[in-house]
Amino acid sequence: MPDALLSFTRALPSTLEQGLIYALMAMGVMITYLILDFPDLTVDGSFPLGGAVSSSLVIAGVNPVLALVIATLCGMAAGLLTGLIHVKLKVRALFSGIIMMTALYSVNLRITGGSSLLSIPRTAVTLFRNNTLVSALPQGVQVLIIAAFLVLLIKIILDLLLKTRYGLLLRAVGDNATVVTGLARDKGNVVISGLVIANGLVALCGAVLCQQQRLFDLSMGTGAMVLALASVIIGVNLFKRVEWIKSTTKAVIGALVYKACYSLAIALGLKPGDMKLVTAVLFLAILSTWLFGKKGAQRHA
Protein backbone atom coordinates (compact mmCIF):
# COMPACT_ATOMS: atom_id res chain seq x y z
CA MET A 1 0.00 0.00 0.00
CA PRO A 2 2.73 2.56 0.85
CA ASP A 3 4.32 1.64 -2.49
CA ALA A 4 1.12 2.44 -4.28
CA LEU A 5 0.83 5.77 -2.47
CA LEU A 6 4.40 6.60 -3.32
CA SER A 7 4.00 5.89 -7.00
CA PHE A 8 0.71 7.80 -7.01
CA THR A 9 2.44 10.81 -5.47
CA ARG A 10 5.33 10.51 -7.86
CA ALA A 11 2.90 10.49 -10.79
CA LEU A 12 0.94 13.46 -9.46
CA PRO A 13 2.49 16.17 -11.70
CA SER A 14 1.84 14.16 -14.84
CA THR A 15 -1.64 13.27 -13.56
CA LEU A 16 -2.35 16.96 -13.21
CA GLU A 17 -1.02 17.68 -16.71
CA GLN A 18 -3.14 14.93 -18.21
CA GLY A 19 -6.19 16.01 -16.24
CA LEU A 20 -5.86 19.57 -17.48
CA ILE A 21 -5.48 18.49 -21.10
CA TYR A 22 -8.45 16.13 -20.85
CA ALA A 23 -10.44 18.98 -19.30
CA LEU A 24 -10.59 20.52 -22.78
CA MET A 25 -12.50 17.49 -24.01
CA ALA A 26 -14.66 17.40 -20.88
CA MET A 27 -15.76 20.97 -21.61
CA GLY A 28 -16.65 19.99 -25.16
CA VAL A 29 -18.70 17.02 -24.01
CA MET A 30 -20.30 19.26 -21.40
CA ILE A 31 -21.80 21.25 -24.26
CA THR A 32 -23.29 18.26 -26.07
CA TYR A 33 -24.30 16.21 -23.06
CA LEU A 34 -25.22 18.76 -20.42
CA ILE A 35 -26.46 21.64 -22.54
CA LEU A 36 -27.73 20.04 -25.75
CA ASP A 37 -28.72 16.72 -24.16
CA PHE A 38 -27.18 15.05 -27.21
CA PRO A 39 -25.26 11.76 -26.71
CA ASP A 40 -22.51 12.55 -29.19
CA LEU A 41 -20.31 9.59 -30.09
CA THR A 42 -18.51 11.62 -32.76
CA VAL A 43 -16.08 12.32 -29.92
CA ASP A 44 -14.49 8.88 -30.32
CA GLY A 45 -13.54 9.96 -33.83
CA SER A 46 -12.92 13.68 -33.49
CA PHE A 47 -10.55 13.21 -30.55
CA PRO A 48 -8.04 11.13 -32.55
CA LEU A 49 -8.81 13.34 -35.57
CA GLY A 50 -7.37 16.30 -33.72
CA GLY A 51 -4.42 14.17 -32.70
CA ALA A 52 -3.75 12.91 -36.21
CA VAL A 53 -3.96 16.35 -37.78
CA SER A 54 -1.80 18.04 -35.18
CA SER A 55 0.82 15.25 -35.10
CA SER A 56 1.26 15.12 -38.86
CA LEU A 57 1.43 18.89 -39.13
CA VAL A 58 3.98 19.23 -36.34
CA ILE A 59 6.08 16.45 -37.86
CA ALA A 60 5.96 18.34 -41.16
CA GLY A 61 7.35 21.39 -39.37
CA VAL A 62 4.19 23.47 -39.19
CA ASN A 63 3.90 25.97 -36.32
CA PRO A 64 2.42 24.02 -33.37
CA VAL A 65 -0.21 26.67 -32.58
CA LEU A 66 -1.31 26.75 -36.19
CA ALA A 67 -1.48 22.95 -36.05
CA LEU A 68 -3.81 23.21 -33.06
CA VAL A 69 -6.02 25.71 -34.89
CA ILE A 70 -6.23 23.50 -37.97
CA ALA A 71 -6.94 20.43 -35.82
CA THR A 72 -9.74 22.33 -34.05
CA LEU A 73 -11.24 23.35 -37.38
CA CYS A 74 -11.17 19.71 -38.53
CA GLY A 75 -13.00 18.71 -35.35
CA MET A 76 -15.56 21.42 -35.98
CA ALA A 77 -16.10 20.08 -39.49
CA ALA A 78 -16.71 16.61 -38.01
CA GLY A 79 -19.26 18.09 -35.60
CA LEU A 80 -20.90 19.93 -38.46
CA LEU A 81 -21.31 16.68 -40.40
CA THR A 82 -22.75 14.85 -37.39
CA GLY A 83 -25.18 17.71 -36.93
CA LEU A 84 -26.19 17.73 -40.58
CA ILE A 85 -26.70 13.95 -40.54
CA HIS A 86 -28.88 14.26 -37.45
CA VAL A 87 -30.86 17.35 -38.37
CA LYS A 88 -31.17 17.23 -42.14
CA LEU A 89 -31.25 13.47 -42.69
CA LYS A 90 -33.16 12.89 -39.45
CA VAL A 91 -30.86 10.12 -38.24
CA ARG A 92 -31.04 9.48 -34.50
CA ALA A 93 -28.47 11.31 -32.35
CA LEU A 94 -26.64 8.19 -31.25
CA PHE A 95 -26.45 6.78 -34.78
CA SER A 96 -25.28 10.07 -36.30
CA GLY A 97 -22.33 9.99 -33.92
CA ILE A 98 -21.58 6.33 -34.60
CA ILE A 99 -21.64 6.93 -38.35
CA MET A 100 -19.19 9.82 -38.06
CA MET A 101 -17.00 7.95 -35.59
CA THR A 102 -16.73 5.02 -37.97
CA ALA A 103 -16.02 7.23 -40.96
CA LEU A 104 -13.41 9.20 -39.04
CA TYR A 105 -11.45 6.04 -38.26
CA SER A 106 -10.62 5.70 -41.97
CA VAL A 107 -10.10 9.44 -42.33
CA ASN A 108 -7.62 9.44 -39.46
CA LEU A 109 -5.70 6.58 -41.04
CA ARG A 110 -5.56 8.55 -44.29
CA ILE A 111 -4.24 11.60 -42.47
CA THR A 112 -1.42 9.64 -40.88
CA GLY A 113 -0.62 8.02 -44.21
CA GLY A 114 -1.82 4.59 -43.15
CA SER A 115 0.07 4.11 -39.90
CA SER A 116 -1.80 3.68 -36.65
CA LEU A 117 1.08 5.17 -34.67
CA LEU A 118 2.87 8.45 -35.29
CA SER A 119 5.68 9.54 -33.05
CA ILE A 120 6.77 13.13 -33.04
CA PRO A 121 10.59 13.32 -33.00
CA ARG A 122 12.34 14.99 -30.05
CA THR A 123 13.66 17.66 -32.36
CA ALA A 124 10.24 18.74 -33.64
CA VAL A 125 8.83 22.06 -32.49
CA THR A 126 5.67 21.45 -30.43
CA LEU A 127 3.67 23.55 -28.02
CA PHE A 128 5.66 22.04 -25.17
CA ARG A 129 9.13 21.64 -26.70
CA ASN A 130 11.80 23.48 -28.63
CA ASN A 131 10.11 26.87 -28.66
CA THR A 132 11.00 30.18 -27.08
CA LEU A 133 7.96 30.21 -24.79
CA VAL A 134 8.89 26.91 -23.19
CA SER A 135 12.48 27.92 -22.63
CA ALA A 136 11.29 31.05 -20.86
CA LEU A 137 9.16 29.06 -18.41
CA PRO A 138 10.58 27.43 -15.25
CA GLN A 139 11.94 23.94 -15.80
CA GLY A 140 9.63 21.05 -15.01
CA VAL A 141 6.33 22.90 -14.93
CA GLN A 142 6.17 24.09 -18.53
CA VAL A 143 3.53 21.59 -19.56
CA LEU A 144 1.47 22.37 -16.49
CA ILE A 145 1.57 26.11 -17.08
CA ILE A 146 0.77 25.89 -20.79
CA ALA A 147 -2.05 23.38 -20.27
CA ALA A 148 -3.51 25.41 -17.41
CA PHE A 149 -3.39 28.54 -19.54
CA LEU A 150 -5.18 26.80 -22.40
CA VAL A 151 -7.87 25.41 -20.11
CA LEU A 152 -8.42 28.77 -18.48
CA LEU A 153 -8.61 30.48 -21.86
CA ILE A 154 -11.18 28.04 -23.21
CA LYS A 155 -13.16 28.10 -19.97
CA ILE A 156 -13.42 31.88 -20.00
CA ILE A 157 -14.41 31.93 -23.67
CA LEU A 158 -17.11 29.31 -23.07
CA ASP A 159 -18.44 31.07 -19.98
CA LEU A 160 -18.72 34.30 -21.94
CA LEU A 161 -20.28 32.52 -24.90
CA LEU A 162 -22.99 30.96 -22.75
CA LYS A 163 -23.97 34.42 -21.55
CA THR A 164 -24.54 35.82 -25.02
CA ARG A 165 -27.84 35.85 -26.89
CA TYR A 166 -26.57 32.87 -28.84
CA GLY A 167 -25.53 31.13 -25.63
CA LEU A 168 -29.00 31.51 -24.14
CA LEU A 169 -30.48 30.04 -27.30
CA LEU A 170 -28.05 27.11 -27.12
CA ARG A 171 -29.11 26.40 -23.55
CA ALA A 172 -32.76 26.74 -24.52
CA VAL A 173 -32.59 24.24 -27.37
CA GLY A 174 -31.35 21.46 -25.08
CA ASP A 175 -33.93 22.33 -22.46
CA ASN A 176 -37.03 22.84 -24.58
CA ALA A 177 -36.73 22.94 -28.36
CA THR A 178 -40.35 24.12 -28.75
CA VAL A 179 -39.37 27.39 -27.10
CA VAL A 180 -36.64 27.89 -29.69
CA THR A 181 -39.12 27.31 -32.53
CA GLY A 182 -41.42 29.76 -30.80
CA LEU A 183 -38.60 32.29 -30.88
CA ALA A 184 -38.68 31.96 -34.67
CA ARG A 185 -35.33 30.19 -34.78
CA ASP A 186 -34.48 26.96 -36.57
CA LYS A 187 -33.76 24.60 -33.68
CA GLY A 188 -31.79 22.26 -35.95
CA ASN A 189 -29.24 24.94 -36.76
CA VAL A 190 -28.75 25.71 -33.09
CA VAL A 191 -28.09 22.03 -32.35
CA ILE A 192 -25.63 21.84 -35.25
CA SER A 193 -23.74 24.88 -34.02
CA GLY A 194 -23.42 23.32 -30.58
CA LEU A 195 -22.00 20.13 -32.07
CA VAL A 196 -19.52 22.19 -34.07
CA ILE A 197 -18.18 23.94 -30.97
CA ALA A 198 -18.10 20.76 -28.90
CA ASN A 199 -16.19 18.70 -31.45
CA GLY A 200 -13.82 21.58 -32.08
CA LEU A 201 -12.86 21.43 -28.40
CA VAL A 202 -12.59 17.64 -28.46
CA ALA A 203 -10.23 17.77 -31.44
CA LEU A 204 -8.23 20.53 -29.75
CA CYS A 205 -7.84 18.24 -26.77
CA GLY A 206 -6.58 15.38 -28.94
CA ALA A 207 -4.23 17.77 -30.71
CA VAL A 208 -2.73 19.14 -27.49
CA LEU A 209 -2.43 15.67 -25.99
CA CYS A 210 -0.50 14.31 -28.98
CA GLN A 211 1.89 17.24 -28.95
CA GLN A 212 2.46 16.72 -25.25
CA GLN A 213 3.07 12.97 -25.34
CA ARG A 214 4.72 13.22 -28.79
CA LEU A 215 2.73 10.25 -29.90
CA PHE A 216 -0.42 9.67 -31.91
CA ASP A 217 -2.18 6.38 -31.42
CA LEU A 218 -5.14 5.57 -33.64
CA SER A 219 -6.83 3.70 -30.80
CA MET A 220 -6.77 6.74 -28.51
CA GLY A 221 -10.34 7.50 -29.53
CA THR A 222 -11.79 4.29 -28.15
CA GLY A 223 -13.74 5.18 -25.05
CA ALA A 224 -12.92 8.89 -25.33
CA MET A 225 -16.57 9.84 -25.10
CA VAL A 226 -17.18 7.69 -22.04
CA LEU A 227 -14.07 9.11 -20.40
CA ALA A 228 -15.15 12.69 -21.04
CA LEU A 229 -18.70 11.97 -20.01
CA ALA A 230 -17.49 10.35 -16.79
CA SER A 231 -15.48 13.50 -16.08
CA VAL A 232 -18.49 15.74 -16.66
CA ILE A 233 -20.77 13.62 -14.51
CA ILE A 234 -18.19 13.40 -11.71
CA GLY A 235 -17.80 17.17 -11.77
CA VAL A 236 -21.53 17.84 -11.84
CA ASN A 237 -22.22 15.39 -9.01
CA LEU A 238 -19.40 16.59 -6.79
CA PHE A 239 -20.93 20.06 -6.83
CA LYS A 240 -24.57 19.14 -7.19
CA ARG A 241 -25.73 21.58 -4.55
CA VAL A 242 -23.36 24.39 -5.46
CA GLU A 243 -25.17 26.31 -8.15
CA TRP A 244 -22.78 29.24 -8.33
CA ILE A 245 -19.96 27.01 -9.66
CA LYS A 246 -20.12 27.16 -13.45
CA SER A 247 -20.60 23.98 -15.45
CA THR A 248 -17.28 24.58 -17.19
CA THR A 249 -15.48 24.60 -13.82
CA LYS A 250 -17.29 21.43 -12.84
CA ALA A 251 -16.17 19.75 -16.06
CA VAL A 252 -12.54 20.76 -15.50
CA ILE A 253 -12.53 19.54 -11.90
CA GLY A 254 -14.30 16.36 -13.00
CA ALA A 255 -11.53 15.68 -15.52
CA LEU A 256 -8.86 16.22 -12.84
CA VAL A 257 -10.63 13.91 -10.41
CA TYR A 258 -11.11 11.30 -13.10
CA LYS A 259 -7.42 11.35 -14.00
CA ALA A 260 -6.51 11.11 -10.31
CA CYS A 261 -8.69 8.01 -9.95
CA TYR A 262 -7.07 6.63 -13.07
CA SER A 263 -3.57 7.12 -11.81
CA LEU A 264 -4.53 5.71 -8.41
CA ALA A 265 -5.81 2.56 -10.09
CA ILE A 266 -2.53 2.25 -12.00
CA ALA A 267 -0.58 2.80 -8.79
CA LEU A 268 -2.59 0.01 -7.20
CA GLY A 269 -1.26 -2.33 -9.85
CA LEU A 270 -3.82 -2.32 -12.63
CA LYS A 271 -2.45 -2.47 -16.16
CA PRO A 272 -3.15 0.43 -18.57
CA GLY A 273 -4.97 -2.11 -20.70
CA ASP A 274 -7.43 -2.76 -17.89
CA MET A 275 -8.35 0.86 -17.66
CA LYS A 276 -11.10 0.88 -20.29
CA LEU A 277 -12.85 -1.78 -18.25
CA VAL A 278 -12.35 0.27 -15.09
CA THR A 279 -13.72 3.32 -16.88
CA ALA A 280 -16.73 1.39 -18.12
CA VAL A 281 -17.52 0.02 -14.67
CA LEU A 282 -16.95 3.38 -13.01
CA PHE A 283 -19.12 5.05 -15.62
CA LEU A 284 -21.89 2.51 -15.18
CA ALA A 285 -21.78 2.98 -11.41
CA ILE A 286 -22.01 6.76 -11.69
CA LEU A 287 -24.66 6.65 -14.36
CA SER A 288 -26.92 4.19 -12.60
CA THR A 289 -26.82 6.05 -9.28
CA TRP A 290 -27.29 9.28 -11.16
CA LEU A 291 -30.27 8.02 -13.11
CA PHE A 292 -31.83 6.51 -10.02
CA GLY A 293 -31.41 9.86 -8.31
CA LYS A 294 -33.11 11.54 -11.24
CA LYS A 295 -36.07 9.18 -11.21
CA GLY A 296 -36.44 9.67 -7.49
CA ALA A 297 -36.55 13.40 -8.00
CA GLN A 298 -39.25 13.02 -10.61
CA ARG A 299 -41.29 10.86 -8.31
CA HIS A 300 -41.14 13.50 -5.64
CA ALA A 301 -42.02 16.29 -8.03
Add this chain to the structure above:
Amino acid sequence: MLELNHLRKVYNPGTVRELMLFEDFNLSIPKGQFVSIIGSNGSGKSSLLNLLCGSIPPDSGRILIDGKDITKMPEHKRLKRIGRIHQNPATGTCASMSILENMSLSHNKPLSMNLMPGIDKKCREFFRDQLRPLGLGLENMMDMKAGSLSGGQRQALAMVMSVMTPIDFLILDEHTAALDPKTSDLIMELTDKVVRDKQLTALMVTHNLRYAIAHGDRLLMMHQGGIVLDAAGEQKENIHLQDVLDLFTQISIELGN
Protein backbone atom coordinates in the same frame (compact mmCIF):
# COMPACT_ATOMS: atom_id res chain seq x y z
CA MET B 1 -56.77 38.76 -42.82
CA LEU B 2 -56.04 35.09 -42.43
CA GLU B 3 -57.37 32.74 -45.10
CA LEU B 4 -57.39 28.98 -45.30
CA ASN B 5 -58.39 27.95 -48.80
CA HIS B 6 -59.44 24.44 -49.84
CA LEU B 7 -57.25 22.75 -47.27
CA ARG B 8 -57.01 19.01 -47.49
CA LYS B 9 -55.37 16.81 -44.92
CA VAL B 10 -55.38 13.03 -44.82
CA TYR B 11 -53.70 11.14 -41.99
CA ASN B 12 -52.02 7.78 -42.68
CA PRO B 13 -52.89 7.81 -46.39
CA GLY B 14 -52.99 4.44 -48.10
CA THR B 15 -53.33 2.45 -44.88
CA VAL B 16 -56.29 0.89 -43.12
CA ARG B 17 -56.08 3.70 -40.60
CA GLU B 18 -56.51 6.30 -43.32
CA LEU B 19 -58.40 9.29 -41.96
CA MET B 20 -59.63 12.09 -44.14
CA LEU B 21 -59.77 14.98 -41.70
CA PHE B 22 -60.11 17.99 -43.96
CA GLU B 23 -61.46 17.44 -47.44
CA ASP B 24 -62.09 21.01 -48.52
CA PHE B 25 -61.68 23.24 -45.51
CA ASN B 26 -62.22 26.97 -45.85
CA LEU B 27 -62.01 29.65 -43.21
CA SER B 28 -61.22 33.31 -43.22
CA ILE B 29 -60.56 35.39 -40.16
CA PRO B 30 -60.43 39.17 -40.38
CA LYS B 31 -57.63 41.05 -38.65
CA GLY B 32 -58.20 41.62 -34.97
CA GLN B 33 -60.88 38.98 -34.50
CA PHE B 34 -60.85 36.74 -31.43
CA VAL B 35 -62.14 33.33 -32.45
CA SER B 36 -63.09 30.61 -29.98
CA ILE B 37 -63.07 27.11 -31.40
CA ILE B 38 -64.87 24.20 -29.78
CA GLY B 39 -65.54 20.66 -30.88
CA SER B 40 -65.25 17.08 -29.75
CA ASN B 41 -61.99 15.15 -29.76
CA GLY B 42 -60.79 14.41 -33.26
CA SER B 43 -62.91 17.14 -34.80
CA GLY B 44 -59.82 18.84 -36.23
CA LYS B 45 -59.32 21.76 -33.84
CA SER B 46 -55.72 21.01 -33.01
CA SER B 47 -54.92 20.00 -36.57
CA LEU B 48 -56.24 23.35 -37.68
CA LEU B 49 -53.84 25.16 -35.36
CA ASN B 50 -50.98 22.88 -36.39
CA LEU B 51 -51.64 23.54 -40.07
CA LEU B 52 -51.77 27.24 -39.41
CA CYS B 53 -48.49 27.29 -37.46
CA GLY B 54 -46.76 24.97 -39.91
CA SER B 55 -46.26 22.11 -37.46
CA ILE B 56 -47.86 19.81 -40.04
CA PRO B 57 -48.12 20.38 -43.80
CA PRO B 58 -51.44 20.26 -45.67
CA ASP B 59 -51.82 17.81 -48.58
CA SER B 60 -53.17 20.58 -50.72
CA GLY B 61 -54.75 23.98 -50.39
CA ARG B 62 -53.34 27.33 -49.42
CA ILE B 63 -52.84 29.36 -46.28
CA LEU B 64 -52.68 33.11 -46.78
CA ILE B 65 -51.88 35.94 -44.42
CA ASP B 66 -52.87 39.35 -45.82
CA GLY B 67 -52.85 37.77 -49.27
CA LYS B 68 -49.36 36.35 -48.89
CA ASP B 69 -49.06 32.60 -49.37
CA ILE B 70 -47.34 31.01 -46.36
CA THR B 71 -48.28 27.39 -47.11
CA LYS B 72 -44.66 26.42 -47.76
CA MET B 73 -43.10 28.61 -45.08
CA PRO B 74 -41.33 26.57 -42.35
CA GLU B 75 -42.79 26.62 -38.86
CA HIS B 76 -40.11 28.69 -37.17
CA LYS B 77 -40.39 31.45 -39.77
CA ARG B 78 -44.16 31.66 -39.35
CA LEU B 79 -43.77 31.94 -35.62
CA LYS B 80 -42.01 35.26 -36.12
CA ARG B 81 -45.42 36.90 -36.13
CA ILE B 82 -47.29 34.24 -34.19
CA GLY B 83 -47.32 33.59 -30.47
CA ARG B 84 -48.44 30.13 -29.43
CA ILE B 85 -49.48 28.91 -26.02
CA HIS B 86 -49.77 25.18 -25.53
CA GLN B 87 -51.93 23.06 -23.29
CA ASN B 88 -48.97 21.87 -21.24
CA PRO B 89 -47.60 24.82 -19.23
CA ALA B 90 -44.12 23.26 -19.43
CA THR B 91 -44.02 23.73 -23.21
CA GLY B 92 -43.72 27.49 -23.19
CA THR B 93 -40.70 28.02 -20.98
CA CYS B 94 -37.28 26.49 -20.33
CA ALA B 95 -37.37 24.67 -16.99
CA SER B 96 -33.64 24.89 -16.25
CA MET B 97 -33.48 28.62 -16.91
CA SER B 98 -34.52 31.42 -14.58
CA ILE B 99 -37.49 33.70 -15.18
CA LEU B 100 -35.02 36.43 -16.09
CA GLU B 101 -33.27 34.18 -18.62
CA ASN B 102 -36.55 32.98 -20.09
CA MET B 103 -37.81 36.52 -20.52
CA SER B 104 -34.48 37.59 -21.98
CA LEU B 105 -34.81 34.85 -24.59
CA SER B 106 -38.19 36.23 -25.63
CA HIS B 107 -36.90 39.76 -25.51
CA ASN B 108 -34.17 38.73 -27.98
CA LYS B 109 -36.70 37.17 -30.38
CA PRO B 110 -36.74 40.06 -32.89
CA LEU B 111 -33.01 40.73 -32.44
CA SER B 112 -30.22 38.83 -34.09
CA MET B 113 -28.97 35.96 -31.93
CA ASN B 114 -25.36 37.09 -31.99
CA LEU B 115 -22.62 37.39 -29.39
CA MET B 116 -24.11 40.42 -27.68
CA PRO B 117 -24.86 39.87 -23.99
CA GLY B 118 -27.90 37.63 -23.71
CA ILE B 119 -29.33 39.41 -20.70
CA ASP B 120 -29.71 43.16 -20.97
CA LYS B 121 -29.35 44.36 -17.38
CA LYS B 122 -31.48 47.41 -18.13
CA CYS B 123 -34.36 45.12 -19.03
CA ARG B 124 -34.75 43.69 -15.55
CA GLU B 125 -37.11 46.45 -14.48
CA PHE B 126 -38.99 46.28 -17.76
CA PHE B 127 -39.51 42.54 -17.24
CA ARG B 128 -40.74 43.12 -13.72
CA ASP B 129 -43.21 45.66 -15.02
CA GLN B 130 -44.52 43.04 -17.42
CA LEU B 131 -44.98 40.49 -14.64
CA ARG B 132 -46.45 42.76 -11.98
CA PRO B 133 -49.97 43.02 -13.48
CA LEU B 134 -50.31 39.22 -13.21
CA GLY B 135 -50.50 39.57 -9.45
CA LEU B 136 -48.68 36.27 -9.00
CA GLY B 137 -45.59 37.73 -7.39
CA LEU B 138 -43.40 36.53 -10.26
CA GLU B 139 -41.71 39.93 -10.39
CA ASN B 140 -40.06 39.14 -7.05
CA MET B 141 -38.62 35.79 -8.12
CA MET B 142 -36.77 36.73 -11.27
CA ASP B 143 -33.86 34.41 -10.49
CA MET B 144 -36.01 31.39 -9.77
CA LYS B 145 -35.91 28.55 -12.30
CA ALA B 146 -39.04 28.30 -14.42
CA GLY B 147 -39.15 24.59 -13.60
CA SER B 148 -39.89 25.31 -9.97
CA LEU B 149 -42.96 27.43 -10.74
CA SER B 150 -46.50 26.09 -10.55
CA GLY B 151 -48.41 25.27 -13.73
CA GLY B 152 -50.44 28.46 -13.53
CA GLN B 153 -47.38 30.60 -12.92
CA ARG B 154 -45.56 28.96 -15.81
CA GLN B 155 -48.49 29.42 -18.16
CA ALA B 156 -48.80 33.07 -17.17
CA LEU B 157 -45.08 33.52 -17.75
CA ALA B 158 -45.35 31.81 -21.14
CA MET B 159 -48.20 34.14 -22.03
CA VAL B 160 -46.26 37.25 -21.06
CA MET B 161 -43.23 35.95 -22.96
CA SER B 162 -45.08 35.25 -26.18
CA VAL B 163 -46.70 38.67 -26.35
CA MET B 164 -43.69 40.65 -25.18
CA THR B 165 -42.46 41.18 -28.72
CA PRO B 166 -44.71 42.40 -31.53
CA ILE B 167 -46.87 39.64 -32.99
CA ASP B 168 -50.02 39.59 -35.12
CA PHE B 169 -51.51 36.25 -34.14
CA LEU B 170 -52.01 34.55 -30.85
CA ILE B 171 -52.70 30.83 -31.00
CA LEU B 172 -54.12 29.30 -27.83
CA ASP B 173 -54.20 25.54 -27.83
CA GLU B 174 -56.39 24.54 -24.85
CA HIS B 175 -54.13 26.78 -22.83
CA THR B 176 -56.21 26.60 -19.65
CA ALA B 177 -56.97 22.87 -19.78
CA ALA B 178 -54.20 21.85 -17.37
CA LEU B 179 -54.94 24.53 -14.80
CA ASP B 180 -57.23 24.67 -11.79
CA PRO B 181 -60.50 26.65 -12.19
CA LYS B 182 -59.25 29.75 -10.40
CA THR B 183 -55.99 29.91 -12.32
CA SER B 184 -57.87 29.20 -15.57
CA ASP B 185 -60.05 32.22 -14.93
CA LEU B 186 -56.98 34.32 -14.27
CA ILE B 187 -55.28 33.17 -17.47
CA MET B 188 -58.48 33.80 -19.46
CA GLU B 189 -58.72 37.33 -18.09
CA LEU B 190 -55.11 37.86 -19.01
CA THR B 191 -55.77 36.47 -22.50
CA ASP B 192 -58.67 38.85 -23.04
CA LYS B 193 -56.63 41.80 -21.88
CA VAL B 194 -53.63 40.95 -24.04
CA VAL B 195 -55.71 40.36 -27.16
CA ARG B 196 -57.57 43.66 -26.71
CA ASP B 197 -54.53 45.73 -25.75
CA LYS B 198 -52.30 44.49 -28.53
CA GLN B 199 -55.17 44.16 -31.06
CA LEU B 200 -54.18 40.63 -31.90
CA THR B 201 -55.94 38.17 -34.13
CA ALA B 202 -56.51 35.24 -31.80
CA LEU B 203 -57.56 31.65 -32.24
CA MET B 204 -58.45 29.84 -29.06
CA VAL B 205 -59.21 26.14 -28.96
CA THR B 206 -60.96 25.16 -25.77
CA HIS B 207 -63.05 22.42 -24.23
CA ASN B 208 -64.49 24.87 -21.81
CA LEU B 209 -67.81 25.90 -23.40
CA ARG B 210 -68.31 28.63 -20.85
CA TYR B 211 -65.06 30.32 -21.91
CA ALA B 212 -65.85 29.85 -25.57
CA ILE B 213 -69.15 31.64 -25.16
CA ALA B 214 -67.99 34.34 -22.78
CA HIS B 215 -64.81 35.27 -24.61
CA GLY B 216 -64.01 36.24 -28.16
CA ASP B 217 -66.05 37.79 -30.95
CA ARG B 218 -66.65 34.66 -32.96
CA LEU B 219 -67.53 31.10 -32.04
CA LEU B 220 -66.69 28.14 -34.25
CA MET B 221 -67.80 24.62 -33.59
CA MET B 222 -66.00 21.93 -35.51
CA HIS B 223 -67.03 18.41 -36.23
CA GLN B 224 -65.25 15.79 -38.34
CA GLY B 225 -63.15 18.35 -40.13
CA GLY B 226 -65.99 20.71 -40.89
CA ILE B 227 -67.51 23.77 -39.30
CA VAL B 228 -70.98 23.11 -37.93
CA LEU B 229 -71.49 26.40 -36.15
CA ASP B 230 -70.05 29.77 -37.03
CA ALA B 231 -71.44 32.70 -35.11
CA ALA B 232 -69.96 36.16 -34.91
CA GLY B 233 -70.97 39.49 -33.44
CA GLU B 234 -74.60 39.80 -32.40
CA GLN B 235 -75.38 36.27 -33.40
CA LYS B 236 -72.71 35.06 -30.96
CA GLU B 237 -74.08 37.28 -28.21
CA ASN B 238 -77.35 35.40 -28.43
CA ILE B 239 -75.84 31.96 -28.09
CA HIS B 240 -76.22 30.36 -24.72
CA LEU B 241 -74.52 27.42 -23.12
CA GLN B 242 -77.63 25.28 -23.59
CA ASP B 243 -77.69 25.89 -27.37
CA VAL B 244 -74.15 24.64 -27.72
CA LEU B 245 -74.79 21.66 -25.48
CA ASP B 246 -77.86 20.77 -27.53
CA LEU B 247 -75.82 20.93 -30.70
CA PHE B 248 -73.20 18.66 -29.16
CA THR B 249 -75.90 16.15 -28.18
CA GLN B 250 -77.49 16.32 -31.61
CA ILE B 251 -74.16 15.51 -33.27
CA SER B 252 -73.61 12.63 -30.89
CA ILE B 253 -77.02 11.19 -31.72
CA GLU B 254 -76.31 11.48 -35.43
CA LEU B 255 -73.14 9.49 -34.84
CA GLY B 256 -75.22 6.82 -33.16
CA ASN B 257 -73.81 7.30 -29.69
